[in-house]
Amino acid sequence: MNKAYTEKYVELENVDMSFTTKKGTFNALDNINLKIKEGEFIAIIGHSGCGKSTVLNLIAGLLKPTEGLLLCAGREIAGPGPERAVVFQNHSLLPWLTCHENVYLAVERVFGGGSSNESKAQLNARTHSALDLVGLSHAADKRPNEISGGMKQRVGIARALAMEPKVLLLDEPFGALDALTRANLQDELMKIMAKSGCTAVMVTHDVDEAVLLADRVVMMTNGPSADIGEILKVELPRPRDRLALSENADYNHLRSEVLRFLYERHARKTA
Amino acid sequence: MTSIKAATAVINHSQTAIHTKKLNRWGLKIYHFLKWLLPPLFGLLMLLAVWTALSELSPNLPNPLKTWHAALVLFSDPFYDLGPNDKGVGWNILASLERVGLGFGLAAFVGVPLGFIIGRFEIIARMCAPIISLLRPVSPLAWLPIGLLVFKAADPAAIWVIFISAVWPMIINTAVGVSKVPQDYMNVAKVLNLSEWKIMTKILFPYVLPYMMTGVRLSIGVSWLVIVAAEMLTGGVGIGFWVWDEWNNLNVEHIIIAIFIVGIVGLLLEFALTQIAKRFSYE
Numbered sequence: 001m002n003k004a005y006t007e008k009y010v011e012l013e014n015v016d017m018s019f020t021t022k023k024g025t026f027n028a029l030d031n032i033n034l035k036i037k038e039g040e041f042i043a044i045i046g047h048s049g050c051g052k053s054t055v056l057n058l059i060a061g062l063l064k065p066t067e068g069l070l071l072c073a074g075r076e077i078a079g080p081g082p083e084r085a086v087v088f089q090n091h092s093l094l095p096w097l098t099c100h101e102n103v104y105l106a107v108e109r110v111f112g113g114g115s116s117n118e119s120k121a122q123l124n125a126r127t128h129s130a131l132d133l134v135g136l137s138h139a140a141d142k143r144p145n146e147i148s149g150g151m152k153q154r155v156g157i158a159r160a161l162a163m164e165p166k167v168l169l170l171d172e173p174f175g176a177l178d179a180l181t182r183a184n185l186q187d188e189l190m191k192i193m194a195k196s197g198c199t200a201v202m203v204t205h206d207v208d209e210a211v212l213l214a215d216r217v218v219m220m221t222n223g224p225s226a227d228i229g230e231i232l233k234v235e236l237p238r239p240r241d242r243l244a245l246s247e248n249a250d251y252n253h254l255r256s257e258v259l260r261f262l263y264e265r266h267a268r269k270t271a
Numbered sequence: 272m273t274s275i276k277a278a279t280a281v282i283n284h285s286q287t288a289i290h291t292k293k294l295n296r297w298g299l300k301i302y303h304f305l306k307w308l309l310p311p312l313f314g315l316l317m318l319l320a321v322w323t324a325l326s327e328l329s330p331n332l333p334n335p336l337k338t339w340h341a342a343l344v345l346f347s348d349p350f351y352d353l354g355p356n357d358k359g360v361g362w363n364i365l366a367s368l369e370r371v372g373l374g375f376g377l378a379a380f381v382g383v384p385l386g387f388i389i390g391r392f393e394i395i396a397r398m399c400a401p402i403i404s405l406l407r408p409v410s411p412l413a414w415l416p417i418g419l420l421v422f423k424a425a426d427p428a429a430i431w432v433i434f435i436s437a438v439w440p441m442i443i444n445t446a447v448g449v450s451k452v453p454q455d456y457m458n459v460a461k462v463l464n465l466s467e468w469k470i471m472t473k474i475l476f477p478y479v480l481p482y483m484m485t486g487v488r489l490s491i492g493v494s495w496l497v498i499v500a501a502e503m504l505t506g507g508v509g510i511g512f513w514v515w516d517e518w519n520n521l522n523v524e525h526i527i528i529a530i531f532i533v534g535i536v537g538l539l540l541e542f543a544l545t546q547i548a549k550r551f552s553y554e
Contacts, residue, residue, distance in 0.1 A: 061461075082463060082464055090455060094473065096478075097473070109464060109469070
């Protein structure tokens with residue numbers, strides 16, 4: 001890895017994004033600039049409809065910017081690729097495949113051919129260890145409709161991590177889960193990220209989640225023509241413990257900073 | 272001692288309770304069975320009543336009883352063979368089924384892949400849209416002369432008619448299924464960078480299967496509808512020709528029996544395909 005890229009591993013340069021709709025052009029993002037360091041955990045927070053998912057889809061390569069440039073490890077992001085794995089909001093597991101097969105599909109694509117060309121046994125081993133990482137070895141042969149919402153999301157995370165991505169993109173991954181399951185998965189995600197050390201960008205609308213998980217919280221203004229309002233550095237030591245943090249003055253200060261941004265300076269006019 | 276007595280009393284009591292519960296459950300089962308059975312049975316009886324009344328009014332129309340007796344005679348020897356124009360009803364049904372099978376099979380062979388391509392690539396969908404909209408509403412029998420002209424034989428022409436009428440539902444339903452694949456799944460495919468083959472086998476095909484089976488079911492229905500009319504025109508052996516033959520013999524009982532045969536075979540075909548569809552559904 002070229003050392004120059006570690007400071008700006010993922011880079012968004014003057015990114016504009018507009019969509020053509022029936023009513024005309026809708027300008028979603030206006031001049032977004034962001035540099036993400038290698039190994040950094042970024043949380044993007046904002047009110048719904050502010051275009052935070054659009055930012056994520058741009059980095060994923062699922063969308064192409066109208067203007068501006070997106071770089072990953074010094075190369076332009078030309079399209080989606082397994083080095084930027086996505087954990088989708090609604091898990092997006094294929095319902096006709098078992099958990100194992102869902103993960104295997106990803107593993108097979110990344111490691112099955114090309115330069116690595118691993119054997120079936122190796123690919124299966126990778127799949128097992130990915131499911132093991134999220135604590136789902138026992139559900140490997142179950143189909144998505146046979147497991148709970150939290151478990152589905154874990155499989156989604158396992159699928160993304162199994163590809164050994166350079167950047168993990170999480171699109172409100174825990175948004176549809178109940179509070180207890182969410183807390184549980186957040187803790188697990190923190191452990192996994194500490195272990196893997198990969199760069200992560202997470203879109204969320206949960207202030208606690210953002211402050212708990214992220215190294216920096218990117219706060220976005222309201223759309224249309226949304227941009228980055230403020231970036232908050234979260235310099236809390238890791239590993240972070242949610243119980244200890246709840247009484248930590250710094251944590252509470254950061255939390256109220258984000259809340260103030262969202263509800264005072266950029267409150268949504270129409271809720 | 273008293274406590275033991277009390278205990279046995281309790282056991283006895285609970286046993287009778289279980290017993291009455293079981294009885295109740297049986298009663299409930301019979302009740303639900305009757306509730307399920309009686310309305311269709313009543314409907315069939317109504318049909319027989321109307322039929323009898325009509326046969327009273329029109330003396331040429333045989334009544335149910337007469338038809339039943341004719342059917343018993345007919346089905347006592349369904350597979351006799353007295354030359355090309357006098358074969359048992361079993362042979363006629365098999366001949367029709369064979370034509371339907373061939374025409375339908377060809378339609379599936381062409382229609383399903385075409386549906387996939389049309390659903391997957393917008394440019395091809397737009398290319399095919401005018402052709403499909405123009406040709407689909409044409410009555411299947413209008414294709415018969417073309418078939419006769421091209422194949423110069425009755426049998427392939429009949430199969431051709433089945434093919435052309437069965438192919439549209441399969442193309443259209445498959446294409447609709449493919450175009451309805453959720454964007455989420457396609458995003459997964461994009462992020463995983465799956466090959467077109469993997470997209471086809473792991474995402475499109477399983478998702479489209481229920482749609483495809485709907486198309487197949489519609490197709491088999493249409494095929495079976497059309498075969499009777501086609502065979503009336505082409506002749507030879509087959510249930511449609513048999514109806515026409517019996518009309519020329521003025522054997523009205525056999526025509527009515529043929530109507531029932533066509534109905535029942537159609538029902539069985541549909542049932543078989545529904546069962547297959549259930550087998551392949553991932554839910």
